[in-house]
Amino acid sequence: MTARSRPGPIVSHQSAVVMHGLPWFGPLPERVLLTDPTRDRSQRLRFSDKVPARGRTVGAVDIDGVRTTDLVETAVDIALRCDRGHAIVVLDAVLRQGVERRTLVAALDRRPVRRGKARASRLIGIADARTESPGESLTNLVVHDLGLPTPVLQHEFSLGGHVVARVDFWFPEQGVVVEFDGLAKYRDRALRGGRSADQVIVDEKLREDAVRSFPEVERVARATWRDVMPGGRAPQILARAGLPVPRGVDRTPSW
Incomplete structure (x- = not known):
């Protein structure tokens, strides 16, 4: 079940990819990535990095007791923040799990950012649930x-x-x-x-x-x-x- 508007940091980005068991290739960040709806600036802690999200409703789920961005939120985060290769692998996998393309488009449209948005939109258009592996x-x-x-x-x-x-x-x-x-x-x-x-x-x-x-x-x-x-x-x-x-x-x- 998706949980929204609960305060506090949420495991996100590549760390959420791991939590959801989504495919990835190459190394993952050594530090845990968190989205914090209470912050308007980034914060670097000893073992984690916080991404600000003040004023934004962040879709989240509990995975093994850990609050994590949901599949839609995670896919959009990766599409905006990571290179196109890693982004398409995650987007394809999320579509394979039943998320609809229009849901991803709507979630991206709600993001109050400009940088990377056009590129992410094009990638969502390319993404295809019929691929069966990162290589494909x-x-x-x-x-x-x-x-x-x-x-x-x-x-x-x-x-x-x-x-x-x-x-x-x-x-x-x-x-x-x-x-x-x-x-x-x-x-x-x-x-x-x-x-x-x-x-x-x-x-x-x-x-x-x-x-x-x-x-x-x-x-x-x-x-x-x-x-x-x-x-x-x-x-x-x-x-x-x-x-x-x-x-x-x-x-x-x-x-």
């Missing part, structure tokens, strides 16, 4: 940054009523499948389902061969974490697959 979220951001055609996410290729494969991104006009390859399925035993790493590689190859067997599929491209991070090779990979990447763009745009 970042790949989708690259697609938008490059101005590529809108792909179909989680497209299923079927044969005789049986789903042969579901792919991350499908560009039907170009006949291109793009898969994000996070490598975790090869390294993490829990994700391998009892299979060896070698068997996972073989299974992935057979799956890709099955996708390529469909006449509408011209090419299959794979991108890794390194490719979709700023400065990565994602534009080159997508261009070689036949997607209309702008001429002269050969590195993943910055966030």
Whole structure:
């Protein structure tokens, strides 16, 4: 249940991401981030940083007895304060949990700030609940940054009523499948389902061969974490697959 207007600091921003179990990549701040509706200035304490929110109603929930910004509040905080890569990962995850896009838009509109608001609004428009991992979220951001055609996410290729494969991104006009390859399925035993790493590689190859067997599929491209991070090779990979990447763009745009 959401609690509002109770005085005192509220765990927020990246610290709230942890409390909600939302996906994140890379390091988290060592200090706890708090939003304080009683303050109009930032405050740095020994183990925490307080963000002022005087006069603003802050949506909050109790998680294991800790007052924490709710999913909507947390997503908007991250969209306003963090880089676009981390923001899109959190926004996608919040949409997957059932928060509606219009709710995020309304919450952002209520924020009495200008800095970062237009950027956050664009990110909310890009965010997509159909992504299934942070890597897919970042790949989708690259697609938008490059101005590529809108792909179909989680497209299923079927044969005789049986789903042969579901792919991350499908560009039907170009006949291109793009898969994000996070490598975790090869390294993490829990994700391998009892299979060896070698068997996972073989299974992935057979799956890709099955996708390529469909006449509408011209090419299959794979991108890794390194490719979709700023400065990565994602534009080159997508261009070689036949997607209309702008001429002269050969590195993943910055966030």
